[in-house]
Amino acid sequence: MNKLDQLYRSVIMDHYKKPRNKGVIDDSNISIDMNNPTCGDRIHLSLQVEDNIVKDAKFDGEGCSISMSSASMMTQTIIGKTTEEAVELAHVFSEMMLGHEHDESLDLGDVEALSGxxxxxxxxxxxxxxxKAMEKGIKELES
Incomplete structure (x- = not known):
């Protein structure tokens, strides 16, 4: 395993063992439950959006290290972003998961560790x- 893979693995495990933004927002205006029946991952995502800005994001649930660390990274990444920027980041992330290159000027922070x-x-x-939960929640809020 090369040093970059080791770094990425340590970032993923850090988010899994010490998740950021774990919990529930009591007064959220977006609340979404989703699961992955293939492996049993489940997530409850709550967002507080005001004036099209993600003011707060929290998640709860259970699952593998990949799903839980991704939720932790995602919440960190979208707080302070507009809903449009958050959805765009979700599209970039989906493309990255398909192995496609993304605009290097876009700072994905710890999310980059999931590229493998x-x-x-x-x-x-x-x-x-x-x-996907975040995209669905924002779509429902905007409709």
Missing amino acids: VSQFPARIKCATLSW
């Missing part, structure tokens, strides 16, 4: 679960 998941097709649904 694209080599394991069975794990892509784990990584994208929270992102």
